[in-house]
Amino acid sequence: MTTHLHNTARNMAGKKILVIGDIIVDHFIWGSVNRISPEAPVPVVNVNREELLLGGGANVLHNIYALGGEALLCGIVGADEMSGRLRDLLAGLGTSDRGLITADRPTTVKTRVVAQGQQMVRFDREQTGSPEPAVVEALIRCVEEQVVSADAVVISDYYKGVISQSLMERLLVAVHRVEQERGVQIPVVVDPKPQAPERFAGATLITPNQLEAERLTGMTITNEEELVQAAQILRERLLCEAVLITRGEAGMALLEADAEIVTIPTMAREVFDVTGAGDTVVAALALALASGASLVDAAALANVAAGIVVGKVGTATVGINELQAELENEGEKK
Ligand SMILES: Nc1ncnc2c1ncn2[C@@H]1O[C@H](COP(=O)(O)OP(=O)(O)OP(=O)(O)O)[C@@H](O)[C@H]1O
Numbered sequence: 001m002t003t004h005l006h007n008t009a010r011n012m013a014g015k016k017i018l019v020i021g022d023i024i025v026d027h028f029i030w031g032s033v034n035r036i037s038p039e040a041p042v043p044v045v046n047v048n049r050e051e052l053l054l055g056g057g058a059n060v061l062h063n064i065y066a067l068g069g070e071a072l073l074c075g076i077v078g079a080d081e082m083s084g085r086l087r088d089l090l091a092g093l094g095t096s097d098r099g100l101i102t103a104d105r106p107t108t109v110k111t112r113v114v115a116q117g118q119q120m121v122r123f124d125r126e127q128t129g130s131p132e133p134a135v136v137e138a139l140i141r142c143v144e145e146q147v148v149s150a151d152a153v154v155i156s157d158y159y160k161g162v163i164s165q166s167l168m169e170r171l172l173v174a175v176h177r178v179e180q181e182r183g184v185q186i187p188v189v190v191d192p193k194p195q196a197p198e199r200f201a202g203a204t205l206i207t208p209n210q211l212e213a214e215r216l217t218g219m220t221i222t223n224e225e226e227l228v229q230a231a232q233i234l235r236e237r238l239l240c241e242a243v244l245i246t247r248g249e250a251g252m253a254l255l256e257a258d259a260e261i262v263t264i265p266t267m268a269r270e271v272f273d274v275t276g277a278g279d280t281v282v283a284a285l286a287l288a289l290a291s292g293a294s295l296v297d298a299a300a301l302a303n304v305a306a307g308i309v310v311g312k313v314g315t316a317t318v319g320i321n322e323l324q325a326e327l328e329n330e331g332e333k334k
């Protein structure tokens with residue numbers, strides 16, 4: 001098992017993933033507090049350091065590069081300073097910004113102020129909902145063009161307006177055309193938000209977390225039987241090849257057609273920071289599937305990657321060497 005996971009991980013090198021989704025810039029402000037403001041009963045933060053990180057769909061892209069793949073990001077940004085900073089971050093990874101479409105709205109930025117090891121406040125600058133029709137059309141055109149050279153597609157949905165029914169429909173038409181032309185499969189992996197689930201019909205694999213799976217089906221999941229039932233309902237309703245429900249500390253559960261559910265316990269030994277684990281999961285899944293791995297192997301590999309990322313503080317990615325080393329470790333224990 002581990003040997004061929006090793007080979008899968010090796011084969012991920014250079015695979016091209018088209019990431020379509022809501023782009024977020026994560027802005028951190030670190031400081032310290034020594035007094036309460038004389039103006040209002042709030043702490044005064046002395047700022048020491050600021051950092052901008054790729055978030056949302058851009059964090060999936062970041063994870064793909066860390067795992068040795070290549071990716072192009074399609075989504076929308078504003079005509080503002082933050083979109084320039086975002087382009088710089090993307091250039092730093094060596095990826096192109098040609099999939100960024102400028103809309104009449106701000107680039108989504110989430111700013112966290114952290115002091116004394118604690119988040120003091122978060123403020124968001126964003127405008128959600130459908131962008132103007134010309135922007136939607138430009139985005140879809142871009143997706144149709146870029147899918148031609150992709151080995152797999154990731155949909156990174158935060159329900160902020162990029163992933164619409166029409167985009168998904170035209171993406172899938174383009175995917176099927178390219179599959180015929182190139183004689184290959186192009187898996188489409190969806191990390192969904194639970195709103196408007198009909199958008200995701202026809203994807204290869206959908207990866208909700210347990211709460212999202214509950215909202216998508218209207219069920220509550222309290223035992224294995226309900227877990228299987230929710231996965232079946234989702235798979236049949238959305239006509240997906242498979243459903244992977246991620247379950248935080250309980251690991252994952254994969255349901256394919258005509259198969260028993262496969263449950264995978266978490267590999268995490270220590271847990272420091274679970275944010276972004278879902279992005280690592282879809283990045284690894286897409287790269288593994290693009291390398292020809294089975295759904296079960298892709299899920300197993302994604303689970304190892306997620307187990308590593310939750311053990312890190314402040315970094316939301318896993319390097320290919322770390323992944324290989326962890327697979328080696330597991331192999332030795334067997
Ligand atoms: N507390 C935890 N302990 C152990 N493993 C975890 C924990 N949280 C997440 N993981 C690992 O990460 C994977 C994905 O996590 P989770 O199910 O929380 O996804 P998510 O809710 O979509 O995450 P995100 O907040 O990034 O959207 C899990 O399947 C598991 O392998």
Ligand SMILES: [Mg+2]
Nearest residue numbers: 191209278279
């Ligand atoms: Mg998630």
